[in-house]
Every structure is written in structure tokens, then in C-alpha cells.
Amino acid sequence: MPSTILVVDDDPHIRQLLVFAFGKAGLDTIEAADGEEALAQVERHAPNLVVLDINMPRMDGLEVCRRLRAASQVPIFFLSSRDDEIDRVLGIELGGDDYVVKPFSPREVVARSMAILRRTASRPPESEAIAVLRHGRVTLDPESWTVRWGEQEVALTVTEFTILRTLLAMPSRIFSRDNIIDRFRGPGFALTDRTVDSHVRNLRRKFAEVGGSDVIETRAGIGYRLGACSGAPAA
Template sequence: MTRTVLLVDDDPHIREVLAFAFDKAGFAVRTAADGEAALADVAAQLPDLVVLDINMPRMDGLEVCRRLRGSGDVPVLFLSSRDDEFDRVLGIELGADDYVVKPFSPREVVARANAILRRSARSVSAPAAGAALEKGLLSLDTDGWSARWQGREVALTVSEFNLVRALAAAPGRILSRDQLIDQLHGPGFAITDRTVDSHIRNIRRKFAEADAHDVIETRAGVGYRLGPCNGSIGSGGAKSGG
């Protein structure tokens, strides 16, 4: 089945270059020149992936991502300038699945997009055997890509769900950021520790909204592990670095 990508950037040259690369890779391509047009396009027909520039006039990519996350879980890949690390981190915390820094190679953007879609497909089609992971009040249905706290669903993005699943599949073990990056993207993928920390902060915020305060523990200078998941405050471990 042909996958559809929505390319959102106010620069017509960037839209043209990316459209050519994605078309060559077998995608059906739609484009939007601003955030409002992008939201209207998504509302009319949901794409498989949104490639979204952060810096746009009228409505920037961060606000577009915030609104997309308020209504669904379509994967989002950010395009980011080199000098706005804060915006990149904020984008991840808003629920973006990955980002590419400008200037970029169109082939890299397509490769990152394919990686996001493969992760999404694996999450949705996980084998039924051993599909349920549970600890305390937390339950993960890897077959249905669903995270629940006391039976109430906590909406996670693909990357967030895969991080929680990786920790739940290794109870008691502390996983380093590099190990978690391997779980998300595969060995050797170029991504910063801060991106992992941003995902973790986002996961903690979402679970805290469900009165879950001990899902992930931090071990300073080492990494993360699954917490006791009994809902207690203050049992999440030291939180430096994430």
C-alpha cells in the first residue's frame, strides 16, 4: 500500500526538493505552505506521516504539532535549524517522533521517515505471544499498542511507547541512553542523549496526569529503568538529566 506524506514548509524550494525525494521513494506526496493549511489537509485526509518545519510564519511547527497531538497520533518528523536546540527539544516533548537538522540531505529525511513508519508498524503489529507487559498499576498491550494505568489509557506516541516497552521488557535493569536509542532507532543511529531525556520527560508528564508518578526511575550518570509503578510520589528516583 502506498504511504502518504504531508510536507509542511514555507520555503517552496524545500517542498519541491523533498517532494521529489519522497516521490522517488514511492510515497504519495501532499504539501502545505503554512501551519493552517497543514491542519486543514490533515483534517480532510489523515496522512501516514507529517514532515513539519518548525520555523514558519503565522503558525509555527510547534503549534501545529501541539494541535495534531491534541487530536491524534499521526507520526511527526520535524525539520529544524541548527541554532534552535530548545525548539527541537520542545518539539520532542510535544510528541514529535524525530527531527532532522537543516541543512539536510533529502535521502536522510526519507530514511528517517521510513524508520518512523517501520517502528509504528512494529508497534501496531506486535505478535500476540507475550503481547501483555504488566507491572503494578501499569499494563502495556504491545499487540494493540496501548499503555494503561489502572485500566485507563495513557496516549503515547510511537517513540514514547517503545521507550516504555523497552524498560518494561527489562524489569529491574538500568538501560543506558545508548541502549534506549538502539531500541528506538537501531545501532549506530545519530541522535543525542537530550532527545531521549525529552521523551522521558514527556512520558512522565503524561503519566503524572493520570496520577502515576513512579513509572520511570533515573539513575544519574547511568540511565533509566522501570519504576515500581504503584503510584507513589517520590519513588521515581533521582531525576537529573531527565
């Protein structure tokens, strides 16, 4: 299925570069020059991915992300004009799926956007059924991209969903941060350990809000593994 990318940046030159690069990759694009226009475009066109500048006047990208996450799980790819880890991690914790720092390579943005779209849109062959994953009170359905704690659905971003799916698939294994990055991004993907930690904090917070305080365990000096998922305090 064709995908539509919303490119949001107050710099028309950057928008032009990205629209051209996505077009060469066979992807349709729409544009927005500020945060308010971005929200309107999402409501009007329901894009498959939002490429979103953080530093914009009037309404910055972090506020746009907050508002989108209140009603949508559309993947968000942040563009940052500063190599500031605090801003980047904050963007991830608000629900972003990836980021790149300006100046960037348009080809890299396209490649990383395509990786997000593949994770979102991939479906198994009709002859191959993917089993629903269950552990304790957690249920993850790869077909419908839904996660539940008991009977209550837990809304996750694409990246959070993929991390949880990785842990659920091998519940007894301890995954290092590098293992997690390699599992759902591919080797060599530009994702930091701290960003993985941010996604894990998001997962813990979202499950804790519905009573799931033991979904992910930390193994000091090693990484993460799936917890008991019973509602007891986590390790």
C-alpha cells in the first residue's frame, strides 16, 4: 500500500529537500510549515508517518507530539536543530519513534522512515499466522498491533510495541540494549542506549497506570527482560 509522509518544518528549503527525497523513494508527501497546520493536516489526511521539526515558532514539535499522542499513534520522526540529548530523549519520552539531528542526510531520513513504515505496515503472508503473545496479564496481538493488560488496552507507539514484542517472544532471555536495537532496528542503526532506556521508562509508566508494575525487569549491568506481568512490584 502507498504511504503518505507529512513533512513539518518552518524552513521551506528543508521541506523541499525531504519532499524530493521521499518522492524519489516512491512515497507521497504533504507539507506543513508550523505546528497548527501540522495538526490540521493529520486530521485531514491521516498520514502514515509525521516527520516533525522540534524547533518551530508558535507551537514547537514537542507540543505537536503531545497533542498527536492524545488522539493518535501515528509514528513520529523528530528533526532537531541542536545536538542536545536532553531534547532528543524528551521527544522520545513524549512518544516519538526516532530522531535525527540537523544537518542530516535526506537519504538517511528516508531510509529510517522506511524502517518505521515497514514495522507499522508489515503483515504476514496469508498462509502464515502469527501467534498472539501472552505472558501473565499481558497480551500482544501482532496482527492488530494491540496490547492489553487484562481486559484493558494499553496504547503504545510503534517503537514501544516492538520492544515489548521482542521481550515477550523470549521471556526468559535478558536483552542488552544493543540486542534490543539490533532486533527491531537492524545492526548499525543510529539509536543510543539512553533512548532505549527512555522507551522502557515509557512502557513501565503506561503499564503502571493500569496496575502493571512488573512488566519489565532491569538486570544491572546487562539489560532488560520480561517480568512476571502479574501486577506485583517489579525487580
